[in-house]
Amino acid sequence: MKVITVKNQLEGAKIAFDLLKEAMEGGSKTLGLATGSTPVEFYNQVVQSDLDFSEMISINLDEYVGLDGSDDQSYRYFMEQHLFNEKPFKENFLPDGKATDLLAEVKHYDSIIDSHPIDFQILGIGANGHIGFNEPGTSFEVTTHVVDLAESTIQANARFFEDESQVPRQAISMGIASIMKSKEIVLMAYGEAKAEAVKGMIEGEITESLPASVLQKHDNVIVIADEAAAKLLK
Numbered sequence: 001m002k003v004i005t006v007k008n009q010l011e012g013a014k015i016a017f018d019l020l021k022e023a024m025e026g027g028s029k030t031l032g033l034a035t036g037s038t039p040v041e042f043y044n045q046v047v048q049s050d051l052d053f054s055e056m057i058s059i060n061l062d063e064y065v066g067l068d069g070s071d072d073q074s075y076r077y078f079m080e081q082h083l084f085n086e087k088p089f090k091e092n093f094l095p096d097g098k099a100t101d102l103l104a105e106v107k108h109y110d111s112i113i114d115s116h117p118i119d120f121q122i123l124g125i126g127a128n129g130h131i132g133f134n135e136p137g138t139s140f141e142v143t144t145h146v147v148d149l150a151e152s153t154i155q156a157n158a159r160f161f162e163d164e165s166q167v168p169r170q171a172i173s174m175g176i177a178s179i180m181k182s183k184e185i186v187l188m189a190y191g192e193a194k195a196e197a198v199k200g201m202i203e204g205e206i207t208e209s210l211p212a213s214v215l216q217k218h219d220n221v222i223v224i225a226d227e228a229a230a231k232l233l234k
């Protein structure tokens with residue numbers, strides 16, 4: 001893993017943007033995308049750029065179960081607001097949180113990922129070490145699946161909702177095995193709340209108790225962390 005320490009989210013976002021640009025110049029066609037607060041400034045950089053996404057495909061990591069794409073708390077809505085409305089892609093894929101048959105949706109999402117191998121994957125990291133919504137204890141072998149969100153994740157994400165009771169308890173998430181198939185992974189981590197998870201991911205043992213630690217087994221991962229998130233690193 002290559003680690004780049006930056007002063008703040010803006011500096012990190014600019015580096016992530018340069019990596020994306022380079023990947024697209026090198027022929028990358030399919031992007032794996034993340035939501036949450038971490039990639040917001042990165043998407044701002046993309047929107048302000050002259051990069052053209054009209055031939056690009058995006059596949060998002062996850063979506064809350066029970067939320068329609070038009071719901072302003074859904075990840076589809078987030079992506080439209082932060083990126084897709086400004087930068088139209090050839091196709092954007094996110095799991096359907098309103099699918100009546102979740103098992104069928106999970107299979108469908110796997111088939112989408114299989115037919116569009118991810119060239120460049122953007123990741124954030126949860127304070128508990130999750131990537132996507134793959135919570136601690138998730139098998140490294142799993143592909144797309146329905147997740148019961150960890151209590152700590154529900155609490156962490158409550159800041160985006162009116163109150164904690166509004167946070168969906170389940171999500172559909174791309175699995176760790178699928179994330180690991182991405183050719184290049186850029187993970188961003190900002191803020192002190194991520195410091196323990198960042199240390200475990202980079203210097204700890206590879207364990208399903210800290211899902212992001214699996215990235216030590218991938219040969220093309222760049223971690224961009226601000227000083228607060230990197231402060232426990234040796």
Ligand SMILES: O=P(O)(O)OC[C@H]1O[C@](O)(CO)[C@@H](O)[C@@H]1O
Binds near residue numbers: 036
């Ligand atoms: O970026 P945040 O809001 O700290 O969340 C951490 C991670 O958890 C998720 O929200 C779960 O998918 C990711 O999208 C995000 O990168």
